[in-house]
Amino acid sequence: MRVLVTGGAGFIGSNFVHLTLATRPEVEITVLDAMTYAGSRASLAGVEDRAEIVRGDITDADLVDRLVSQCDLVVHFAAESHNDNSLSEPWPFVHTNVVGTYTLLEAVRRHGRRLHHISTDEVYGDLELDDPARFTEATPYNPSSPYSSTKGASDLLVRAWVRSFRVDATISNCSNNYGPRQHVEKFIPRQITNVLDGVRPKLYGDGLNVRDWIHVDDHNRAVWTIIDKGEIGETYLIGADGEVDNRTVVHDILELMGQGADDYDHVTDRAGHDRRYAIDSSRLRTELGWSPEYPSFREGLAATIAWYRQHEDWWRPMKDATERKYALTQSVLSR
Ligand code: NAD
Ligand code: TDX
Numbered sequence: 001m002r003v004l005v006t007g008g009a010g011f012i013g014s015n016f017v018h019l020t021l022a023t024r025p026e027v028e029i030t031v032l033d034a035m036t037y038a039g040s041r042a043s044l045a046g047v048e049d050r051a052e053i054v055r056g057d058i059t060d061a062d063l064v065d066r067l068v069s070q071c072d073l074v075v076h077f078a079a080e081s082h083n084d085n086s087l088s089e090p091w092p093f094v095h096t097n098v099v100g101t102y103t104l105l106e107a108v109r110r111h112g113r114r115l116h117h118i119s120t121d122e123v124y125g126d127l128e129l130d131d132p133a134r135f136t137e138a139t140p141y142n143p144s145s146p147y148s149s150t151k152g153a154s155d156l157l158v159r160a161w162v163r164s165f166r167v168d169a170t171i172s173n174c175s176n177n178y179g180p181r182q183h184v185e186k187f188i189p190r191q192i193t194n195v196l197d198g199v200r201p202k203l204y205g206d207g208l209n210v211r212d213w214i215h216v217d218d219h220n221r222a223v224w225t226i227i228d229k230g231e232i233g234e235t236y237l238i239g240a241d242g243e244v245d246n247r248t249v250v251h252d253i254l255e256l257m258g259q260g261a262d263d264y265d266h267v268t269d270r271a272g273h274d275r276r277y278a279i280d281s282s283r284l285r286t287e288l289g290w291s292p293e294y295p296s297f298r299e300g301l302a303a304t305i306a307w308y309r310q311h312e313d314w315w316r317p318m319k320d321a322t323e324r325k326y327a328l329t330q331s332v333l334s335r
Contacts, residue, residue, distance in 0.1 A: 002028045004071040006058050006104065007078030008051075009033040011182040012118070014043035016075065016220045021050050024224075032056055032067055034096075037321075038081065042314050043181045058100035061107070068107035074115045075223065076104055079151065082185050083122075086147035087271055088329060097150035098157070105161045108169070115169040116227050117158045121212070121237065122148035123173060126274035129210065134280040135173075137235050144272050155235075162233040170230045172223060174238035175279045178300065179216035180307040184315050185322045187211075188301070191250055191264075192308045193315055195257045202326070205269030207247035210276040214240040215300045218292040225290040239279025240292035249301075256302050268333040 003020070007013040008031030020027050029051040033039045044053060056063045058078050068074060078100060080086065080093045101117070108115045124135045125142030141156075143149040161167040178188045191201035222238040230236060244252075251261045284290045294300045308315060 001026055001073065002030060002071040004030050004032060004067050004074045006032045006074065006076045007039075009035060009039035009041060009043055009053070010077060010081070011038075011043075011179075011186075012177055012216055012219060013077035014040070014181050015179060015216045016077065016223065017044060017047055017051055019217060019220045020224075021047055030054060030067060030071060032058065032064070033078065034058070036080075037318070038183050040181070040314070040318075059095060059103050061103050064103050064107045065110065068104070068113055069111045071113060073227065074104060074108055074113060075118070075227070076101065076115060077118045079118075079154075080147065082183075083145045083147045084185070084270060084326075084329060086145050086150075090146035093146050093150040097147075098153045101154035101157050105157060105167060105169075109161060109165050109167050113168070114227075115158070115167065116223060117155065117169060117171045118223065119155050119171055119173045120148065120151050121173050121175045121239070121277050121279050122274065123152040123155060124277075127276045127278055129208065129276055131276070134278040135237060136280045137237055137283055144274050159233075168232050170226050170232060171235040172226055172238050173235065174219050174222070175212035175214050175240070175242070175277055177216045177219050178213055179304055180311070181314070182216075183322075184319050185325075187246065188249065188253070188304065189308060189315065190322070191253050192257070192305050193319055195253065195259060196308065196312070197319070201250045201253065201264040202267045203246055203250055203264055204267060205273060207250070207266065208245050209273060210243050210245045210278070211249075212239050212277050212279050213242035213244060213249075213297050213300075214238065214292065215294040218294055221293065222284060222290050225284070225288050229288045236284045236288070237279050237281050238284060239281040240294065242297045243276075243278055244297060252298060252301055253305065256298075256305055267330055271333075
């Protein structure tokens, strides 16, 4: 079985490649990745002899057509993925997330291939802190940011191609991932690497926003469960009951790294900052029998801190440029 993994040099995609090669000897992989600032060849170190790595864009229709024709299954991770970037420069999000997904859909339609589309819980908008509700597969779409609106658009394209052209596709919407090989622009690795650099963590606004954390390996095991057992045309929500507010995450990082619990700074809030995400993953658990394997968020966080301590060679090249970008954003926001 040959699997085409788009975005396979990014955070979740590269972990998917490593997990798949370690657990599925029958699978051969082709990675298609544009190697944007978020893609890293170093994330695929050690897999080169078992995976073909193609540098290319998912909006390149000829390239996509050829690679799709040569595979049995497409797992589509490639995206512009960072909310803050989508606020400063939305166009790459429309291009990659919407036009790129359209380009893949047309190729899988032509060649009759199976597609699994990776999406996010952010398409459902946000919840109040005291709302007992969680997102389910029936929650109406209500995205807030340019990022989440383009992910919502890509999901709707997939649904339309299933209904109109009988494309064999499934969709998953997952909550916030953490783990190794996540770009240092994202919340958890940004704060871990700040502490390693002797810099205080930066908390947006009041820090009470809640995210529903899941370890990236649990996400990717769920993706394989859906590929193996999911019903074509259906959507499955992935989450591990990991709701934690941002201030607690920063406290945990500081404590696990031997710092004072209050050694952090509040900075200007993100525009339109979603308050809370929470996933009800009952459908995936009861219908397909998936459950998360990571025992707790704190244990996963400790393992993630250890990974960043041991892999400075991986994150150092991207740290300065990321912090320069944040300094610029903060100076614009505080004007
Ligand atoms: P990432 O930014 O780490 O990786 C994205 C990858 O896509 C990079 O390797 C990049 O080079 C590649 N890419 C970008 N534009 C491309 C293009 N035009 N053509 C080919 N490749 C391109 O993102 P991630 O956090 O690994 O997210 C992967 C997927 O999972 C995304 O679809 C995202 O929406 C979704 N998701 C992420 C999370 C999360 O917490 N990170 C949660 C739920 C869903
Ligand atoms: O320095 C920071 N300080 C801070 O308080 C950063 C970078 C973030 N935050 C806050 C904003 C959010 O409330 O932390 C929370 C998490 O922020 P991000 O890591 O940027 O993630 P989020 O915006 O929640 O989106 C993530 O989860 C859903 C991924 O980036 C998306 O790709 C995914 O779809």
